[in-house]
Amino acid sequence: MNPIYFKVLQMVVCSTLVVSVAGAPNTCGKLDLKTDPFTCCTIPKLLDVAIVGSCFDKYPIDKEAADKGAGGMPKTECMSECILNSTGIYNRRGELDEKKLNSVFTDSLPQNSPWLSVVRSAIKVCGAKANKKDKEFEKAVADQKKTGGKGSPVCNPEASFLVDCIHTTVFSECPANLRTTSTDCDAIWKFLKNCPFSALRQ
Secondary structure, X not given: OOHHHHHHHHHHHXXXXXXXXXXXXXXXXXXXXXXXXXXXXXOOOOOOHHHHHHHHHHOOOOHHHOOOOHHHOOOHHHHHHHXXXXXXXXXXXXXXXXXXXXXXXXOOOOOOOOOHHHHHHHHHHHHHHHHHOHHHHHHHHHHXXXXXXXXXXXXXXXXXXXHHHHHHHHHHOOOHHHOOOOHHHHXXXXXXXXXXXXXXXX
């Protein structure tokens, strides 16, 4: 996987599903593992590497302050919105184009790819989850406008939610024949049956 793409994906995954961790079962405490979960399954690059790199350059993620950016806003929101704008997933009015969402995340995959059905399913699942969180996203944008200083960017948290949710759902549903077999990886797959991916990185 491209180093920049991997770094961006890792930071987005590690900093966006805080709500999922808070609502996770009590059994979802952090696993004491030395294995990076991403080594257990190498998922395909679902987004254009050049676009991801460009948006990362515009909205770099400071690992020391990955959770919050200026004005208390998660830094991944603006970077993720940049990706969705640049790929046309968000139209000029900032509205989500569901057909474009599907094509952008699946166009790089061959028709015979074992990942195709996994990615399509993840898009459907995450799109439904995002729709249910619509009012929450609207409130977050309104709060940013109230609390942000003059000239502060206002970015839709739906973008980072979708980028994270799709990638982590795809990872969690990694085909069995593409998974790395090890004690730690087996523990990770078992953990993910009942717990959110983000709980791995608390």
